[in-house]
Amino acid sequence: MEKVNKNKFGKLLKWVSALFLLLIISLFAIPSIFNDLISEEIKKGINQNLETELQFKDSNISFFTHFPSLTFSFQNVNLSSSKPFEKDTLINAKELGFGINVFKLLFSDRIVINETYLTDCNIKLVKDKFGRNNYDILRATDTTAVANDSSSTGLNLNLKRLKIENATVEYTDNDLGIRVFSHGLNYNGKGGIIDGELKLGSKLDITSVDVVFENSEYLKGKKLKAKSFTIYDTKNLSIALDKNTISLNDLEVNFNGNLKVFDNGFAYNLLFKTQNGTLKNVISALPPKYVEWSKDLSLKGDITAKLHLAGYTGSVPKASKINRTDLTVNIYDGYIKHKDADQALENLYANFKGDFKDNWMNLRLDSLNFSLNKEITTGQMFVKGRTDSMYVKSNIQSNINLNILNQTLSLPDLEFNGILAADVTVDGIYEPQTSKLPKTKGVFKLTDGYLLTSGHPEPIKNIELNAKILNEGQSYAESSLTVNALNFSFLDNPFTSQGYFKNFDQPKYDIKAKGRIDFTTLNQVVELPFLIVNGQLNADLNLKGQLNNSQNENSNSGTLNLKDVEIKTSILQYPVLIKEGQFLFLNDKMAFSKLAIQHQSSEVDMDGYFQNYIDYTLLSKGVLTGDLNLKSPKIDITEFFPKEEQLIQQSDSTANINTTESVVTGVMQIPKNLDLAIQIKIDSLKYNSLNITEFSGHLGLKNQGLFLKNSTLEMVDGTAQLKGFYQALTTKEALFSMDLKANQLNIEKGYNSMSLFKELAPAAAQASGIVSIDYSLTGTIDDEMLPVLPALKGKGTLKVHSVKFDGYKLMGKVSEKSGFGALNDPKVSEITIISTVDNNVLDIEPFKFKVSPFRLRAEGQTSFDGDLSLKMRIGLPPLGIIGIPVVIEGNSEDFNVKLGKKSKDLNTEATTETNYSQEELNSLSTQKDSIRSGNSADAINKMQQEIKRVKSDSLQK
Template identity: 70%
Template sequence: MGKANKNNWRKALKWALALLGLLIVSLFAIPSMFNDIISNEIKKGINSNLTTKLQFKDSNISFFNHFPALTFSFEEVSLASTKPFEKDTLINAKELGFGVNVFKLIFSDKVVVNQTYLTDCNIYLIKDAFGRTNYDVYKATDTTAVAKDTTASGLNLNLKRLQLDNASIHYIDNANGLTISSHGLNYNGRGGIVDGKLELGSRLDVTSVDVTFNHTDYLNGKKIKARSFTIYDSENLSVALDKNTISLNDLKVNFNGNLDVFENGVAYNLHFKTEDGTLEKVMTALPPKYAEWSKEVTLKGDLEAKLQLAGFSGIVPEAAAVNKMDLEVSIANGTVKHHKAEEALENLYLKFKGDITNERFNVKVDTLDFTLNEERTHGHAYINGKADSLYVKSAIKSHLNLNILNQTLNLPDLSFNGILVADINTDGIYQPQTSRLPKTNGILKLTDGSLQTSGHPEPIKAIELDAIIENNGETYDASTLTIKALNFSFLNNQFTSAAFFKNFDQPEYDITGKGTIDFTALNEVIALPLAITNGQLTADAHLKGQVNKPQSKNTNSGTLSLKDLAFTTDVLQYPVEISEGQFLFLNDKMAFTNLTVKHQSSDVVMDGYFQNYLNYALLSEGVLQGDVQLKAPKIDITEFFPKEEQLSSQTDSITNTNTIENVVSGVMQIPKNLDLAIKVNIDSLNYNTLIITRLSGDLGLKDQGLFLKNSTLNMVEGSAKIEGFYQPTSLKEALFSLNLDAKNLNIEKGYNSMELFKELAPAAAQASGSVSIDYDIAGVLDDTMLPVMPSLKGKGTLKVHNVQFEGYKLMGKVSEKSGFDALNDPKISEITINSTVNNNVLDIERFKFKVSPFRLRAEGQTTLDGNLSLKMRIGLPPLGLIGIPVVIEGTSEDFNVKLGKQSKDLNDETTEANTINTELEDLNKRKEALRNSESTNKINTLQQDINQIKSDSLKTKE
């Protein structure tokens, strides 16, 4: 028996050695035997599926690169990006490998790739400001054709595994200001198809991740470890995320949810939850400067957090059309203390739950409590409703020594001091439409305050705030706000102010302000909630009175000076800069002088006064009234049009290039709540290619419309009187009306400069000479600020003087048909043409003119999109009593000339012009009722009052 066992062991050992030998031989033989088949199929498959070229130094096939997988590898790989980034590299790698299914290869002679490897690689993913990407390298295929022809290629890409070893991935999204760089990335993903659904498991380890958003670092050098399990349902185009865990340094977060892709939109619903969270672990996941700060801080306390994010874009089913953010945070037994501090922030408790669903708020702070230096801060809050109707109940009570808190926290790039006292209670409904405010009683007091950030070397010092708010009646008129002091010192400029407001419906006010504010430096210290970005303001003013009450009760006085002020507004495309300006408060008026304003290349100097300025500033329905004298060396109207960047293709004989240009995208908007009468005097007014000089007249801004009266100007070598109005009806459309009486305009320059001239007088393209126009025209402007032709309605007279036609196709064909050479390229001394425009048709009344030796008569119709139906009569010499009738029909590019008497009427079914008639008539009445600006003498008197004030009153007294 022992001998038999010994023989069996020998046989087994022989077989094992034989199998081992066969395996070793196979490891070398199989790659050699199938090298050509595998190489050809993979190279052919890659070339047929990629839009850019894959370059490599060498290739090999082996079991040993990624044992035990048989791997075909490209070495020293480089793949170029797609257009327009073709000069950039998308991927470079030491190795790009494809794992081949050995059994399929041997028994079916098919190359089935089920694994992909990238080793020591750099991947660059770029998205520019126009949404163009560099990584769309995979050719689009006809999925139906592919499904039917599964044997067309010997290559079968059935990827069950993707492995990245030591990868660096750089994602740059210029459209959204996002940059992500990851280094030392190792990824191993496996998967398969179960019950028609693709299940993917993955493991991700990243040595270092940097995330920058809007120039702020969020994850600088963070380590990430992730485990996930994902189900992809191709039938329903959805991704379900389950059993996912991600680690940001020491903080673990579980997440799950789903992503649903519909025909025209995407919806998502994601849930995140911390796992065994503590304040210390949270700090390791914060932006770099706080992570470093946390190393010097004792952080204790338990933290639990949950976050749900749901949203959608595009068109999705109603059940999926939900925007929601739900956040729960709980902190218990918290302690924060910097190593250098003597006191600790202790007993920190926070219990917060809030969600925002489809613009509805439901926020609850059950507990906010901590102690510092034996002083307790505690409070709670509850908010429910929408922005225009909220129920608010809150209470906060604190006596906080900010000097000690600053030492306790020792925050990076931030230092503050002072004593803060707060005791505020609120309970009730905020509803501005019905003038409701919650019952509120409270005080807020800050003494000996200071604030310094890394943005500026100097701190804001001597901050004093002493405010009391009272409202016991839950209405606007029962409310009072008393600001006993709001003072600070910055850059040796002291600013002091105080204010009292009563009855928020029609506020009684008592406001004082004195000193200088340097907004340029102040914005470097702290981001102000203001549109003002730069400049200085100096004030010495006392305003007292009541809004919407007889002006005799208002005793406003003092001065305000601006210098190098810059601010932005949603209405204008570019920042507005005020290089200088002085204001004087004279009871109900705020006069100003030498207000010098710049907007891009447009320069304006204004003098005048405003009324109702506090009503306008304090109440949303307040209307700012005023009379202004405006002088400008140059204004470019196109700079006030809304614009956006778009791609523009330029083609030449050598190459096609894409450039970026600003194009008009919407009509010029007029600010609300203005009633201004402006006397204008402009040296140069630019409108696209049209240059207007010496424009003077009365301009009115009222009811979100712009009205022009009594104006004169010079353009295209002639002079004109002009009146009209302009009013936007939406962001993409506006109404306009123009009454133009122009003398001796140069036809060539007018045609090249005025788009409307081209449409109403296309024959001017082949004419030289001068023309006079007396025309009333109205209609609609589109989102490129050009007329919508079918909407135009108008009538008037066109007179031409000494016109020479050269190459005018219409007269050339009439000459050819009639046999009269004198009618080709005629010279005409005088023509008077009356016409009307309506429903896209230009009706030309009968008019007469001479082309020696003939007397001609013409009339008819032409549509604004180029259809012609004209009649002419060629009167023969000597007196034109005998004439030849001519009919011209067709389009401006292709028309027929025949001898005859009948021509058809051109009717257009367009009724758009009729729908705006009522609005145009109403705007015209308002233009006629527009008040003129105050006399120059009255405005000059106000300027003298300002100039008589001593300059010392505009400076802060020490």
């Protein structure tokens, strides 16, 4: 029996050994047998499917590279980026491998690749601000034809697995302003297509990841691990995120939701949550310096958080137009203490829940409590309603020794000291439209304050704030704010101020401020919420009075000096630099002198005064009035137009070339709440290709409109008078009107520098000489700051003093048709042409002119699209009593000249809808005619001297 069992075991062992030997032989034989076939098909398939070049040093095929997969590998790979980044490298790697389905290889004539491997690689992904990327490397193929051709042989890509080992990935999206740097990235993803849906499961492990968004750092140096199961519905262009988990160092976050992609937009609905987290976990997800800082801390406490984001961008179906954010954060029994500190921040509790939906909010901070050095800080808050009408209830009580808190936390790059006490209670309705404020009683006091950051080696010292707010009647009128002190010292420059405000409907104020502020260095210590980013300010102010005071009993005095102050605003594409300027305050007027301003290449010097400046500064409804005297050696109007870089395609004899240009992308906006009368004198004014010199006149800014009258200027060798108005209707459209009287203009220069001149007088392209214009025009301007031709309306006169035509096609054809050679390239003089513009058509009234020996009369219509419908009479010598009628019809590029008496009218039906009414035009025209003339330069200077004298006398007393 034993002998039988031994024989059976021996046979089994022989079979197993034989199979094992066969397997070993196969592992070496199969790659050798199929090496040429596989190598040829993969290289051919790559060349057929890639738009860019793949370079490699060597290749091999083996079962042992990624056992047990049969893998064909390229060694030392370099893959170029797609156009227009073809000179850059997309991927370089030690290995690019393809896993091959062995059974398909042995039992069919097809090579099926279902795995891809990248090892020890660097991947650089780039998307520029125009949406072009460097990773669009696959050639477009007819996937339907390939799928139906089951008989074809060759390479079949059916990827079910992607594995990346030890990768460095850099992703830059200049369109969104985001950069991601990943080091030590390992990715293992599996999936496949089931019922038309691509289902992917993946594992991601990154040693270090940095994220920079709009120049702010996020996740710097974080370890990242992720597990996910994601479904891509290719039919409906949507992504479902399910069972996704991500770990940032020790903080684990679960998320799910969906993303739906439409033709012109996308919608998202995402839920993020972390449970059973701790304060230590949360801090581990902060930037590296805080992780290092936390190693010296004793940290305790639990935290749970949930964030629900639902929104959309672009154009999406109505059902997907959801805009909502829900946030819940709970912190329990928190404890923080640095190892070198004597005291701990203890008993930290916070329960917050917030819902935001469109313009509606519902916020609840049930508790914010902690204790430090036996002093307890408590706070609660409840807000419900719209941003312009909400119920607010809040209570905050605190008495914190910031010196102890600074030692307890010992935050990196930040040091602060002082004693902070606050007791604020708020309960009621906030509704600014009806002047409602919640019932409020609060005090806020900070003494011996000190702030030092890593941005500057010097601290802000001697910070003192003592403020009290009171409102017992729940209205603006019954509210008051007292700031007994707001003081600080920086770079040995003390700044002191105090103020009192009562009745927020028509505030009474008493403000004192004295000292010097260096915004350049102060912004390095702490980012200020101001438009001022650089420069110095010296103040010595004493302002006392009441806003909207009809009795004019305000008692304001003092000086304000500015030097190298740089201001950035979204209204202008470039910063505004105030090189220097002095402001003098006396009662209701604020005069200024030697105010030198630069905006890019434009330079302006101004003198003048403002009224209602306190209302304008403190209340959004306040209107700043004033008279200004403006002088400038040069102003380029196009620098004030909103612009952005765009991709421009140019063609040459061989190919299309993509270049970038800064183009206008909106109309010039005029600030609101201004009522200014400005005397202007500009030596050189540039508008696109038009250069204007010796420009002077009166400019008014009012109701977000710009009004010009009594102006004179020199352009294209002539002189002109100009008046009109301009007002932006939206960010993309503006309304304008102008009355131009110009004498002795050079036709050639006018045609080459004025785009509107080309449209109103297309024949000027073949003309030289002198003309005068008296024309009134009204219309709209598009987002390229150019007139919308179909919307133009106007009437006027063109006087031809002496003009010579050279190669004018229309007169050439008339000469050819009539047989009168004198009409070809004629020279004419002293002609008056009256015309009107409406609905895209220029209607020319009958006018007469001489071309020796003929007397001619012409009239008709031309459209801005180039259509012609003209008729002419050629009066024969000697007196022109006998004439030959001529009709000209067609397009300016291709028209017919024939004898006849009638020509059809061009289509004068409304060709465009205007966004303005005749009432609006009349109102703006009235404002233009009645705009304040303002004081003369001499009157402004005299008033400034008077203010200086009064201030000097008051100081002597």
